[in-house]
Amino acid sequence: MRRLLFIILIVLLSACSSVETTQTEDVFSVGLLLSDSGLGDGSFNDSAFRGLEKTRDELGIIFDYREPVDQNFNGKLEELIKDDHDLVIGIGFTAAPAVNELADKYPKQQFALVDAVSDKKNVISITFKEEEGSYLIGLIAGLKTKTNVVGFIGGEDVPLIHNFEQGFKDGVKAVNKDATVLTEYAGTFGDDQIGAKIASKQIEKDADFIFPAAGFTGIGVLKEAQKEGIYAFGVDSDQFYIAEKAVVTSMLKNVDVALYDVVKKLINEEGLTGEQLELGVKDNGIDLTPIRLIQLSNKEQSIIDKAMDKGE
Incomplete structure (x- = not known):
């Protein structure tokens, strides 16, 4: 009797296994x-x-x-x-x-x-079109900088990150021709300490807004910005919660x-x-997260909205 029950159990388990395999294959x-x-x-x-x-x-x-x-x-x-x-x-x-x-x-x-x-x-x-999102970030930096010095920090020095840099610069200059854009590349996407050091150097040169396009290296930039009491921008994902006193908005690459x-x-x-x-x-490949920490006037918001409508 026990042998019969054992055989029945094996058959049932085999049947269940076959069903699972079929489902997984589908x-x-x-x-x-x-x-x-x-x-x-x-x-x-x-x-x-x-x-x-x-x-x-x-x-x-x-x-x-x-x-x-x-x-x-x-x-x-x-x-x-x-x-x-x-x-x-x-x-x-x-x-x-x-x-x-x-x-x-x-x-x-x-x-x-x-x-x-x-x-x-x-x-x-x-x-x-990362240059479109970077342009929007540049508009905000150019409109709101008080020192007329802003910074861009790239990860590896490659054409893709150049697109971020150029879009950011174009946005800044579109609304603030007097602004200076500091630029430096970390040479890596994976070192937050290098990011922090570069950010510190730019802050010493009066940068009050910094935009990193540098992966994990950029995390160091955001934290250093918060430590030094200036503003920064996130990239690719909503990075506000990494540095809640510094990140104004994030450029989303969806x-x-x-x-x-x-x-x-x-x-x-x-x-x-x-x-x-x-x-x-x-x-819907590029977007911005809600703007926090700073206030845009109606005129400034209109500039951002018009650029988004044009896909710039």
């Missing part, structure tokens, strides 16, 4: 390769991760991720590919070489690349929204293979 699966600064950057990576959490909660996908803190982009990306995900995403321009190489090696794998453009037929490229939309379209079999998506203010 669920859309995503693999996410973060940039080398990893989760907890309070910026780009965290935004991407939030996007996949939302797709999991609302669309029922499953996802896994890797953090290439050892710079092993190819190895980590290939791990995700071998896990047989429906979509594998590379975050940041540093992932582009690995995505392009492995897109050739695995032509049947669907990839997405964020913040860089690929010409591979199995790669969806997602870029943002990576989370973009990834949610792409996954939703792929689930609905809306072919996106090889497409290049460039998202700005009008596409």
Whole structure:
């Protein structure tokens, strides 16, 4: 009798296992390769991760991720590919070489690349008009500076971050031709202490608003700004809670929204293979968080609103 019960139990467990396997196979699966600064950057990576959490909660996908803190982009990306995900995403321009190489090696794998453009037929490229958001930040800095000195701090000295810098400078000069824009690059996205040191130098030169586009390095900038009693701007995600006495607003690069939309379209079999998506203010790819700590006059607010309407 016990043997019979044992056999029945095994059969039932096997049946349940088969059902679970079938269900898992039917669920859309995503693999996410973060940039080398990893989760907890309070910026780009965290935004991407939030996007996949939302797709999991609302669309029922499953996802896994890797953090290439050892710079092993190819190895980590290939791990995700071998896990047989429906979509594998590379975050940041540093992932582009690995995505392009492995897109050739695995032509049947669907990839997405964020913040860089690929010409591979199995790669969806997602870029943002970061200069539009930086322009808006520059307008605020130019309008509200009392010293006529503001600062920009970049992470690595690369074309993508130059877009942030140029947009910021253009915004400042559009409303304040007398303002000086201090600029320095940290050479890294992953060192908050370097960010703090550069911010300190700019503050010594009378900068009263600083805009970092520097990933985790920028966290040090925000904290130093708060420590020294000046204002700063967040980037990519809402960074107000990192330095609540300093962060006036944050320029949002809505990576989370973009990834949610792409996954939703792929689930609905809306072919996106090889497409290049460039998202700005009008596409909900770029935005600002609520302005805090300072007050804009009606005229100043009108300037910001008009720029947003134009998508500048």
